[in-house]
Amino acid sequence: MKTCFKRIFAMAMAGVMVCGMLTGCGSKKAETKAETAGDQTAASGEAAIETIEDGVLKVAMECGYAPYNWTQPSDENGAVPISGSSDYAYGYDVMMAKHIADELGLELEIVKLDWDSLVPAVQSGKVDCVIAGQSITSDRLESVDFTTPYYYASIITLVKADGKYADAKGVADLDGAVCTSQQNTVWYDTCLPQIPNAQILPAQESAPAMLVALSAGKCDAVVTDMPTGQAALIAYPDFKLLDFTGADDNFEVSEEEINIGISVKKGSALTEQLNSVLEGLTEEDFNKMMDEAISVQPLSE
Incomplete structure (x- = not known):
């Protein structure tokens, strides 16, 4: 399992950074819930969501962002098939998607997309929602709606041990660091510019890619969230996690920026x-589920 993940993790980092694809209508419970949702939608003047009427909830994620989501070759630990692929997806986001689909009486289809394709997929109706560790930022709220948070993630920094x-104790101690993070994230857009004299490299297209940059010595530090950092320490034992939470010199981010939500088409x-x-x-419940995801992620054994 460890060897398999190392290969998968490394491949994802080089280029890309809830179960299974099921067809047909859902159970009687699903049909009832779908009809109820359709009636409510019609009453509010909004368009019904076809996939839910069909009993299938389409959820998009990267399937390469442990511990939120990752790709694996089997259904071990409850992983589910990725639409159009022989691989399976698992992680915190898949756990959450499975719970939601079950509670709503729906079947679940996981759609694997790269990070920058997630929001457009929701906007176009290709998928019903995105469960992929997205922060609820003001910029994203201009394009999509968000649910209430399904996780709260603090900001941390990863460096070489x-x-x-x-030994950095605060943001100021990272003075002059060569740094990077994932594109279109609060980590890159908001946190990195707060580092004094930072040498900010181009944004990485995925979270695994930013970790590989640190591992390869291309940068001194990457900024990310706590779950991603905890997962990275398992794959890269030579990393050190710096948590400035509670310190006078921490990254300044709004509460919304560290709240993780499910994005849905506006209206x-x-x-x-x-x-x-x-x-x-x-x-x-969120923390317990995340701890479980971290414990079963590849390389955790």
């Missing part, structure tokens, strides 16, 4: 349905 920034009645499921979960 034997590097010059290994969609699905937002309310998803929120009704999330209301039944607590932050403790």
Whole structure:
């Protein structure tokens, strides 16, 4: 399992950074829920969501962003098929997608897309929603709607354990660091510019790609969220995680920027349905689920 993931993880990092593809109508429960959703939607003057009426919830994610989501060759631990592929997806996002689909009485289809294709896929109706570790930023809210948070992720920094920034106690101690992060994220757009005299490299197209840049010595530091950092330490034991939470010199981000939500097409009645499921979960539930995802991710054994 470890060898297999190392190969998958490395391949994802070089280029790309809830189950299974099922067809037909859902169960009687799904049909009932779908009809109810359709009636509610019609009453509000909004368009019905065809996939949900068919009993299938299409959820997009990268399938390459552990521990939120990753690709593996089997259904081990409850992984589910990726649409149009012989591979399977698993991770925190898949766990959440499975829970939501079950609660709504729907079948689940996982659609694998690269990071920058996620929002357009929701806007075009190619998928019903995105569950992919997306921060609820003001920029994204201009394009899509978001549910209430399904995870709260603090910001951390990864450096080499034997590097010059290994003992950094705050953002100022990263002065002059060569750094990077994933494109179109709060980590890259908001956090990196806060580092004094930072030498900011071009954004990486995926989270795995930014980790490979650090591993290869192309940068001194990458900024990401806690779950991604914890997962990275398993794949890269020579990394060190710097958490400035509680320090006077931490990255300044809004609460919204560290809240992770499910993105949905603007005006969609699905937002309310998803929120009704999330209301039944607590932050403790989120953390327990994330801990489980980290514990079963490839290379965790």
